[in-house]
Amino acid sequence: MNFKILTLLIFLFLSNFSKAQCVTGNCYNGKGKMVWSDGSSYEGDWLYGTMHGEGTYKYSKGGSYYGKWKLGVKHGYGEFYFKDGSKYRGDLFGDSYTGNGALTYAYGETKIGEWVNGNLYGSKQNPTVCRSGNCINGNGVVVLQ
Numbered sequence: 001m002n003f004k005i006l007t008l009l010i011f012l013f014l015s016n017f018s019k020a021q022c023v024t025g026n027c028y029n030g031k032g033k034m035v036w037s038d039g040s041s042y043e044g045d046w047l048y049g050t051m052h053g054e055g056t057y058k059y060s061k062g063g064s065y066y067g068k069w070k071l072g073v074k075h076g077y078g079e080f081y082f083k084d085g086s087k088y089r090g091d092l093f094g095d096s097y098t099g100n101g102a103l104t105y106a107y108g109e110t111k112i113g114e115w116v117n118g119n120l121y122g123s124k125q126n127p128t129v130c131r132s133g134n135c136i137n138g139n140g141v142v143v144l145q
Contacts, residue, residue, distance in 0.1 A: 036060070047071070059083075067092065082106075090115065 025032030026046065033043040044055015050072040051057070058064045067078020073094050080088040090101015097103065097115035104110040114121050 045069070 019037045020034050022028075023033050023035050024043075027034045028046060028049050030046060031044065032046055033041060035041045039060035040058060042051055042055055042057045044051065045053025047053065051069040052071055054066075054068060056064060056066045062083030064081050065074065065078055066081075067074060068076030070076070074092045075094075076091065078090075078092045080092075082088075085106030086104060088097060088101060088103045090097060091099025092101075093099075096118040098117060099115060100113070101115050102110055102112040103120075111120050
C-alpha cells in the first residue's frame with residue numbers, strides 16, 4: 001500500500017514539474033529563468049529548485065512581482081505591479097502586504113503605512129494605537145483613533 005502511495009506522489013510531482021521548463025541558467029541552485037506552460041515566468045535566484053533570494057515573477061495574465069523570496073514564498077521587501085496599473089512597494093509575506101509599504105492605485109490614490117495581512121493599520125489616514133500584546137505579528141488589541 002505504501003509503495004502505491006509513494007509511486008502516486010512521485011508521478012504527481014514529476015507531472016507538475018514537467019509543466020515548467022528552465023530556459024536559461026541554473027534553476028536548481030543558482031540563477032536561472034523558469035517558464036511555466038501558462039506563460040508565467042520567474043527569473044532570479046534558486047535554491048534546491050525553489051525561488052529563493054531575489055527575482056522577478058511575471059504573471060501570465062499580466063502584472064509582475066520583483067523582490068525577495070524565501071523558499072518559494074515572497075518574503076521581505078518587494079514590488080507588485082498589477083495589470084490595471086496599480087502598484088505596491090513594501091514588505092510582504094506570501095501574497096499579503098505585511099509591514100511598511102505603499103499601495104498606489106491606478107487612479108492616483110496612495111495609501112502608506114503599516115500593513116498586517118493585507119490590511120492597512122497605521123497611517124496618517126488611519127491612525128491606530130496598539131493597546132496591548134503584539135499587534136503586528138501576534139495577538140494584540142488595536143484601537144482606531
